[in-house]
Amino acid sequence: MIYELFARNYRAMFKPVSHYNPDSLFRAILSVAGVSIIAILLLAAVTVYEITSREMRRDAMGTAARVSQLMFEQQMENLTSVDRNGVTELRLDQSKIPVIDKYFRKYLPNFDILKVKIYSPDTKIIFSTDPKIIGRTDSNNKSLKRALGGETNSHIEKKDKMLDLVDEAKFKVAVVETYVPIRVSKSVIGVFEIYIDVTSYNENIANIVTNTILRLAIILLIVFGCSYLVIKNLIIVLKETQQELADKVLALEEALSAVKQLEGIIPICSWCKKIRDDGKSWHQLEEYISHHSEAKFSHGVCPECYQLQLKEIENM
Numbered sequence: 001m002i003y004e005l006f007a008r009n010y011r012a013m014f015k016p017v018s019h020y021n022p023d024s025l026f027r028a029i030l031s032v033a034g035v036s037i038i039a040i041l042l043l044a045a046v047t048v049y050e051i052t053s054r055e056m057r058r059d060a061m062g063t064a065a066r067v068s069q070l071m072f073e074q075q076m077e078n079l080t081s082v083d084r085n086g087v088t089e090l091r092l093d094q095s096k097i098p099v100i101d102k103y104f105r106k107y108l109p110n111f112d113i114l115k116v117k118i119y120s121p122d123t124k125i126i127f128s129t130d131p132k133i134i135g136r137t138d139s140n141n142k143s144l145k146r147a148l149g150g151e152t153n154s155h156i157e158k159k160d161k162m163l164d165l166v167d168e169a170k171f172k173v174a175v176v177e178t179y180v181p182i183r184v185s186k187s188v189i190g191v192f193e194i195y196i197d198v199t200s201y202n203e204n205i206a207n208i209v210t211n212t213i214l215r216l217a218i219i220l221l222i223v224f225g226c227s228y229l230v231i232k233n234l235i236i237v238l239k240e241t242q243q244e245l246a247d248k249v250l251a252l253e254e255a256l257s258a259v260k261q262l263e264g265i266i267p268i269c270s271w272c273k274k275i276r277d278d279g280k281s282w283h284q285l286e287e288y289i290s291h292h293s294e295a296k297f298s299h300g301v302c303p304e305c306y307q308l309q310l311k312e313i314e315n316m
Contacts, residue, residue, distance in 0.1 A: 022235045022242065029231060037220050041213055048212050052205045053156065057176055060196045061154040064178035067111055068192040072182055075100055079118070079127075080189070090182060090190035092118070092126045097134075104129055105165045114164045114175060117193040118182075119144060126190075129165055147179035147191040154178040156198070164197070174202045 072079065078096040080088050092100075104116050118127040123139045138144055146153050159173050175195045182190040267276040268285070275288040286297045301309070 022239045026231065026235045030228070033224050033227070037217075037224060040220060041217055044216055045209055045213050048209050049205060052208055056198055056201045056205065057154055057156060060176035060198055061152060061178045063111060064113075064154070064176070064192070064194040064196060065152055065180050067108070067113065068180040068182070068194060071104070071108075071116075071192070075103060080184070088184040088187075088189060090118070090120050090126070097127060097131075100127060101129065101131075109165050112197040113194055114162055114170070114173070114197050115195040119148075119191040119193065121148060121188070121190060123148070130163070143177070143179050144191060144193070147181050148188055150181050150183075150188050152178070152180050162195075170197070170199075172199075173197055174199045 078100055079090060079092055081091040082088055108116065116127075116129050117125055117133075119138070120126050122137070123141065123144055124137045125134055128134050143153050143155065154176050157175050157177055159175060160171065162170050162173050162175070164170055174197075176198050178192075178194050178196065180192040180194065181188045182192060268274070269276075269282070273285050274282040275285055276282050277288070283291075289295055290297065
């Protein structure tokens with residue numbers, strides 16, 4: 001509906017005839033302004049949401065990276081072993097799982113962490129706070145592969161239901177899943193996958209977007225309102241000017257309709273003052289001008305001719 005209104009007024013504004021119709025032009029300007037306000041608000045909402053979401057995801061990813069580094073340092077003895085060649089490998093003894101699980105469940109809720117997974121280099125889950133998935137592989141996980149390549153990465157997911165580290169169910173939660181490489185020296189020996197609850201941050205983002213758009217809407221309405229008053233006054237002046245011009249044009253057309261003009265070179269006899277027409281015929285001056293214009297002649301005697309004729313009469 002809005003698009004059709006905008007298109008109709010847009011076409012009307014750029015039709016040649018609309019330049020002579022200030023009301024159509026004014027309606028078209030209002031339509032363009034209205035659509036512009038809506039477009040600006042929508043683009044602003046998307047932009048603000050994207051920026052704040054990106055910042056939230058970056059903060060969550062930074063938190064996950066710091067926490068995972070701290071966890072690994074404190075549980076390194078339980079999570080790794082050294083082979084015959086002195087190379088540290090990610091290896092978890094089954095007897096150590098309860099110890100690590102207790103550690104995670106005790107300290108990680110303070111960081112809004114809901115779930116932790118540890119992957120070996122072959123994409124196998126060697127530990128998870130959800131014990132049912134230990135031993136599974138996730139070879140098609142692109143984010144995991146990027147982390148195994150040494151890149152920390154994250155994305156936002158929405159879950160209908162999820163258990164936290166104290167086994168309490170959470171519904172309609174938003175989490176940032178972060179994949180953090182586990183490094184020893186310069187080698188990646190595994191990956192942490194950490195789920196951070198950002199539901200409250202999402203609500204804050206919605207409030208930020210709403211407040212920003214409301215304030216922007218008020219500013220735009222004030223700006224466009226002032227523009228509306230200016231344009232309305234200009235349209236009134238334009239209509240008055242158009243009317244004045246129309247009246248002048250009408251008066252000029254009426255004047256021109258009563259006038260015929262003689263143009264070009266007119267051949268005239270230098271002696272008797274007759275004029276030759278296009279048909280090579282000669283006509284009296286009065287006859288020719290009367291025929292080719294709206295002028296009429298009345299006859300009289302100029303002072304010089306009067307004196308000349310008077311002398312001739314006296315001589316007679």
